[in-house]
Amino acid sequence: MQEGQFMPGHEHEHRSHTIILPAPTPWPMVLALGLSLSIAGMVTHWIISVLGVILVLRSMFGWFFDIFPHELHIAVPVQTGVMEISSTRTTREQLPIGADHRQMLPVETFSVTSGIKGGIVGGIAMIVPAAIFGLLKYHSIWYAVNLLAAGGFISWASESTAFLCQFHLEGLLAATGIHAFTSILIGLLYGAMLPMFPRKPILTAGFVAPLLWTGLLYSALGIISPVLNARINWLWFVVSQVAFGLVCGFIVNLQVKVRTPQFRSLPFAVRAGIHSDLPLTKDEEL
Amino acid sequence: MTTTPVLEAIDETLETQGQPPVNVIYEWLTTVDHKKIGLMYIVYALLFLVVGGFEAILMRIQLAIPNNHFVSPQVFNQLFTMHGTTMVFFMGMPILFGMGNYLVPLMIGARDMAFPRLNAFSFWISAFAGILLYYSYIGGSGLYAAGSAPDVGWFAYAPLTSKVFSPGHSTDYWTLAVLLSGVGSIGTALNIVTTILCMRCKGMKMSRMPLLPWLYLVMSGLVFVAVSPLTAAQVMLTLDRYLGSHFFDTQAGGSAILWMHFFWIFGHPEVYVLVLPAFAFANEIIPVFSRKAMFGYPAMVAASVSIGFISLSVWAHHMFTAGLGPAGNTFFVFATMVISVPTGIKIFNWLATIWGGKIIFAPPMMFMVAFLFQFLIAGLTGIMLSAAPFNWQLSASYFVVAHFHYVLVGAIVFSLFGAFYYWYPKVTGKMMDETLAKWHFWLFLIGFHLTFDFMHVPGILGMPRRIYTYEAGRGWDTLNFIVGIGAIFQAVGTLILVYNMIHSYYKGKEAGHDPWDAWTLEWSVPSPPPSYNFAIEPTVNSRRPLWDLKHPEDPDSDYE
Known part of the structure; x- marks a missing residue:
């Protein structure tokens, strides 16, 4: 890697000191719970399956509106500073290669x-x-x-x-x-x-x-x-x-x-x- | 002379400290951050490690002396079923997916996984699957109506799983839990593959990608191919049990062998699904603690991909005693033996990396040295078992149990422990206590060898696996007692690890961002990393970007 290799790939984000990330959402967990319950009803009680199906439908609805018409994001604040990337080792060796090595x-x-x-x-x-x-x-x-x-x-x-x-x-x-x-x-x-x-x-x-x-x-x-x-x-x-x-x-x-x-x-x-x-x-x- | 180049910017997340516990819980329940999901995977898997380990201890107590009745035969059947299922589906895969979730985006310079919400869904459905499995202790009635947890073995051979032999719901709990966990596994595998293929940072060609993402790419590909047949088989079994179909009903024209094929076309690649991440950890740790670049990077990649392909053609070596016929036997003998070639390449390359290096025997490296030795032994007994005539003699004996535990514990768990010590400082920002780590290493090493070295011998002497108890005087008594003692050593070692993780989190020394003087991108961000990983997208010019930064006068890019 050459010096200055960390190029500003998201310059607009860097200047504003925020970075855009996907927003947290409960719907993946609710969907997983709903699917699990709807299947668990097979071995427990049909009411459990009904509850599971309700959760599945609600979570699908919620997940859909997490994404459409625009994906929900959060802006995470960034504080820039200086970090040293250095080795604690002061010596470095290479395998000795004689003239006839190769x-x-x-x-x-x-x-x-x-x-x-x-x-x-x-x-x-x-x-x-x-x-x-x-x-x-x-x-x-x-x-x-x-x-x-x-x-x-x-x-x-x-x-x-x-x-x-x-x-x-x-x-x-x-x-x-x-x-x-x-x-x-x-x-x-x-x-x-x-x-x-x-x-x-x-x-x-x-x-x-x-x-x-x-x-x-x-x-x-x-x-x-x-x-x-x-x-x-x-x-x-x-x-x-x-x-x-x-x-x-x-x-x-x-x-x-x-x-x-x-x-x-x-x-x-x-x-x-x-x-x-x-x-x-x-x-x-x- | 080492220079100290300076990055232009460093990122520090403005974390809000001292949040109310409710907010913290809600934050973890709703997170789509790959690091938090990775940590949840790991914590959840560690809980199941404790549960599965406890089941193993109970089994070893039962078998420690002859004619023992510490648990009933029914409970013993449940114990080995739940132990196997837990360790493979709810400990092994989740913990490795957790490590991958945490590390892959950081190592390829990405801010998150390709599908963050799918990532959360995959974790949660796996977690609920584990809960569903253990709910069987409350909710199901099993064989002889005496137990409730599944008791048909982790492979659930037909026709034992039919309603006739397994009334009640115990087998259904097993089927449904494994089916659900398979959905989670495929979701995470899809995420890992897409992330690696589409989200690498600038300059990171596939030929410059660290070996850990490479191995996770192969592993995820295997998950696609291997888990799908298992899921299909679970659906078929459920249809058999609920709707009267006869896929595996031998009394009605179904085939028990069909189940074996479905199960093992999953089951053997699954071994490689578990061991490839262990190789991945070795690929990262061994060079850093040998202070040398990885020897033979292209060969390592080729060997990993080869293992992925060959592992799909060896499943029926689990079925030699089922009567495959000479053609089938011959094919699977040779296919199984052939897989030792790319595996051997890996071992030689790790040794060549260590050779001539400035070896640092820190805890991660200690575990890796043990991993290398033990994986070699596991591979050798694997070659022995791949020969059909040898297999006919020792199939379903404790020799087989010892062999696959040598792979699962001797290779995978040791590598995983090494990975814990290596990346713990990155995850928490604290160093783990080295003295405790060494206690953990030596106790676990001694315990492992006491247990699994000695376990081979009763197998050779004819002790069948899954046996509830045995008569005295068969030559198995002392050996089984030693095996049980070893299990206790391992349990104590594991508890020391758990204590060390908690203790070091609060009392450990500050780690800094790069405590091991390592070379991959995750060590270029603060410990723990901010939620966005990299404020500025990195650009790399070699396989060791941090080496290039630390040694701009002699960068790797000049040689690759």
């Missing part, structure tokens, strides 16, 4: 949408190892599909392996929905993480994130979906996650980077591409 932040990174694209393609790629697992282990590509769908069909918990190896349209639809939703969500999360880890997307997406995600699921799946937890093969799960991550990271790596707000703080010569001798990131400086 250089830790990237001036370019991948956008969130690149993470979503990676999630979608990674999700498609993940189907391959899942299908191979089903074929090798149960001679059916539908096993993994139905197992995923079982998270949404609690009645499938007691079904046999043979049942899970068969094709079920509702299972395919449910699994497709769950898989698509989860893939996009993971892609979105990954996209949101990218500005923090912008340098090696394939490593991050291909190995670090899948292992973190698997660990998280390993600890929680027993609660979220006991059916899935009882039948899941964690080795193949990790393989499919890594497949997801590698493809996701590859797709992200193909995307064009976008500039972050830190780019704006660079000198004009650098932003214009005339000079490029300033380090953009700490890594590049090193």
